[in-house]
Amino acid sequence: MKLLVTGGAGFIGSAVVRRAVAQGHQVVNLDALTYAACLDNVASVADNPLYVFEQADIRDRAALDRILAKHQPDAVMHLAAESHVDRSIDGPGTFIDTNVMGTFHLLEAARAYWVARGKPDRFRFHHISTDEVFGSLGATGQFTEDTPYDPRSPYSASKAGSDHLVRAWHETYGLPVVLTNCSNNYGPYHFPEKLIPVIVLNALAGKALPIYGDGSNVRDWLYVEDHAEALLLVVARGAPGRSYNIGGENERSNLDLVRTLCAILDRKRPRDGSYADQITFVTDRPGHDARYAIDPVRIREELGWRPSVTVEQGLELTVDWYLANEPWWRALQERHGVGQRLGVSA
Numbered sequence: 312m313k314l315l316v317t318g319g320a321g322f323i324g325s326a327v328v329r330r331a332v333a334q335g336h337q338v339v340n341l342d343a344l345t346y347a348a349c350l351d352n353v354a355s356v357a358d359n360p361l362y363v364f365e366q367a368d369i370r371d372r373a374a375l376d377r378i379l380a381k382h383q384p385d386a387v388m389h390l391a392a393e394s395h396v397d398r399s400i401d402g403p404g405t406f407i408d409t410n411v412m413g414t415f416h417l418l419e420a421a422r423a424y425w426v427a428r429g430k431p432d433r434f435r436f437h438h439i440s441t442d443e444v445f446g447s448l449g450a451t452g453q454f455t456e457d458t459p460y461d462p463r464s465p466y467s468a469s470k471a472g473s474d475h476l477v478r479a480w481h482e483t484y485g486l487p488v489v490l491t492n493c494s495n496n497y498g499p500y501h502f503p504e505k506l507i508p509v510i511v512l513n514a515l516a517g518k519a520l521p522i523y524g525d526g527s528n529v530r531d532w533l534y535v536e537d538h539a540e541a542l543l544l545v546v547a548r549g550a551p552g553r554s555y556n557i558g559g560e561n562e563r564s565n566l567d568l569v570r571t572l573c574a575i576l577d578r579k580r581p582r583d584g585s586y587a588d589q590i591t592f593v594t595d596r597p598g599h600d601a602r603y604a605i606d607p608v609r610i611r612e613e614l615g616w617r618p619s620v621t622v623e624q625g626l627e628l629t630v631d632w633y634l635a636n637e638p639w640w641r642a643l644q645e646r647h648g649v650g651q652r653l654g655v656s657a
């Protein structure tokens with residue numbers, strides 16, 4: 312397949328790009344290169360004849376038309392987004408512009424391209440979204456594809472808005488879309504403002520390990536390489552108009568997760584005492600959802616996907632990667648806002 316991947320210089324998008332090229336797909340990586348992007352994430356495929364990079368903004372309709380006409384993809388995998396909840400609390404406008412309006416422009420460009428080609432059945436517009444659109448769970452239960460939407464942060468509301476647009480373009484125009492809603496990803500190339508890299512890098516630097524509230528918030532952790540595999544399955548075999556929830560089957564509270572990371576670091580980079588001594592509880596994020604959990608039965612039964620690692624195995628791989636790739640994360644730590652507490656202005 313020839314895939315147009317938006318956001319392919321980000322965390323998940325770059326995992327999709329690397330895996331797709333490894334599987335023999337042609338890939339056009341369309342990315343605006345915002346603060347969250349890093350072309351080093353795709354350095355391993357940069358010289359591969361299957362790979363092309365196009366710097367463009369998904370809000371720039373003319374650029375989208377030009378790139379679609381030039382490369383003639385079989386599918387669009389749309390991952391470009393503003394993705395950090397704390398940043399969405401401080402500055403929601405960018406999230407609406409990129410996640411809602413950007414998705415609108417991309418849908419319109421994809422629709423025009425699909426119509427011009429005679430509306431091929433095999434074309435796919437794959438929107439990559441989040442389980443945060445479903446809101447927050449209590450101690451029990453899981454999100455299914457039929458769970459009503461109940462977004463609670465500017466980020467999740469903007470992703471819910473874009474999901475609705477994608478469904479409407481299927482119902483109204485017949486565009487062959489697929490959607491996926493995944494849980495929290497982690498793994499190599501995770502930008503150093505998100506929880507897991509913050510904990511690893513602060514631990515190594517001897518800094519406080521900040522835990523929001525009492526650390527009881529539960530997330531269903533999904534290893535990014537498993538997610539990329541699931542996305543490539545969905546774009547190839549997912550039914551038009553259908554959505555698939557993707558979860559790691561690895562629920563952990565934030566506090567348990569951080570303690571596990573500290574135990575791994577204690578083994579791999581021993582020092583006096585435990586890294587867990589650096590754990591510090593800080594003021595909670597406003598509107599912090601208590602628990603997310605995914606019921607992944609549809610993607611398992613219809614497409615045969617399931618996660619390949621437990622969270623303990625995935626965290627080992629992740630810590631090894633950060634220990635081996637210091638130049639990568641040192642450069643990103645210099646970027647605006649990274650390392651500061653964000654999202655407390657509400």
Ligand SMILES: NC(=O)c1ccc[n+]([C@@H]2O[C@H](COP(=O)([O-])OP(=O)(O)OC[C@H]3O[C@@H](n4cnc5c(N)ncnc54)[C@H](O)[C@@H]3O)[C@@H](O)[C@H]2O)c1
Nearest residue numbers: 318320321322323343344345347348368369391392441496
């Ligand atoms: N990280 C997670 O745990 C998670 C969980 C669920 C869903 N998602 C979704 O998966 C997708 C990818 O997430 P991520 O963590 O890799 O994000 P990321 O922030 O690491 O990367 C986003 C990429 O999109 C690009 N981008 C941003 N605005 C753009 C624009 N206007 N035009 C073109 N490119 C633009 C950035 O330059 C960056 O390379 C997002 O849609 C996100 O909502 C992420």
